[in-house]
Amino acid sequence: MRSRHFVRTAVLAAVAVLATACGSPATPVDLAPVSDAAWPQPANVGGPDDSAGGDTDTSCDPLKSLAPTSGTTIGTGTTMAAIRGRGKLIAGVDQTTYLFGFRNPKSGNLEGFDIDMVNQIAAAIFGQAEGHVQFRAIPSLQREQVLVDHQVDVVVRTYSITCDRRKQVQFSSVYYVAGQKILVPKTSNATSLADFSGKKVCATKKSTSLTKIATDPAKPVAVSVDNWSDCLVMLQQGQVAAVSTDDTILAGMAAQDPTVKVVGDPLTQENYGIGVPKDQEDMVRFVNGVLDQVRSSGAWAASYQNWVGSRLGPAQPPSPQYR
Incomplete structure (x- = not known):
């Protein structure tokens, strides 16, 4: 009896040691702490240098x-x-x-x-x-x-x-x-590019819309992407404050996402x-x-x-x- 008791006690002690080494259930070991879970950007995101579709000529x-x-x-x-x-x-x-x-x-x-x-x-x-x-x-x-x-x-x-x-x-x-307008979240009170001074506004590369954003006196920050759908994704994820392009394109975005709206008077005639x-x-x-x-x-x-x-x-x- 004494021998069996000794073996049982030894086994329990070994299990306790292993459990302690693995960490207490109340305090899990965090092997990969995350401090920033920012959304990934679409491919080929650029800036105002991609503006080459303007009508200044x-x-x-x-x-x-x-x-x-x-x-x-x-x-x-x-x-x-x-x-x-x-x-x-x-x-x-x-x-x-x-x-x-x-x-x-x-x-x-x-x-x-x-x-x-x-x-x-x-x-x-x-x-x-x-x-x-x-x-x-x-x-x-x-x-x-x-x-x-x-x-x-x-x-x-x-x-x-x-x-x-x-x-x-x-x-x-x-x-x-068409006419260039602005797409914003429905919670936004913005109605023109003047409301986006220093804020990111998205348009596609080599578009007349990007040129307008990049040259606006309010100096919004022009963000360029390959496709208009990339702009909508960036707006949904909070990576840009607005999208600005032709009302035809924005109407399609608003039809796809009920949380956004088209605002403002036409900025240009396209x-x-x-x-x-x-x-x-x-x-x-x-x-x-x-x-x-x-x-x-x-x-x-x-x-x-x-x-x-x-x-x-x-x-x-x-x-x-x-x-």
Whole structure:
């Protein structure tokens, strides 16, 4: 009996020593203390140096495009004939801007006002758009480069027409007019950029919106990202105080997140055009012929009402200006 008692006592003592070495249940050992759990930033976050889309160059009349010469007739040897022979219209678009260019999570298809414009061009070339469009999702900072490099036939991506951009690419007539506003949390009382002196305001790289933020007299801190969805995430996480860009883009963000709101009067007027490679004047005239039909047939009004009307109110297609 005494021997058994001695062994039992020894075993219990050993267990107690091991338990003590592992730490008391009441005082757990903290092997990895965390003092800062900041949200990770999106890739390629920058600053005002990424502002290269501004409209400070007034050396041209940016809104005057090339007049259509033969409607949507496709002649032999034209750019449009080459596209028809290829079987696909290649279009640079957005896939992250709700209402204008976004991927429907249910169908996987790209949808939105800009996507409707691409489909109208494809239908004019091929007779129907289905099966004849190759969408290429691009960030805003690549819009000029993919046209310069002839990687796409058109860019339809909330693309504001400016004299500076016209030095590198051609533009169609204006197919949509937007205005730069501000997106803030619903708890914010801010209504203009003047309320963000020294505070971070987000926009995409090489956008006219970023230029406006970076040059505003109130001196907000311009934060640049690749895509507008990155701005919304940074606002939601408190990494920026506001997002500022076209009301069309902000309306899509507000529709996705009920905790934010669009505020203020328009800071600028943004005239959207369809980008075309610089050396393809025949394609510019063809696209303008398509846009003339889109305006007069009611297709523009139907697309606007479907995507934007309930959020931004009534609107009419802008009248084209030709040189």
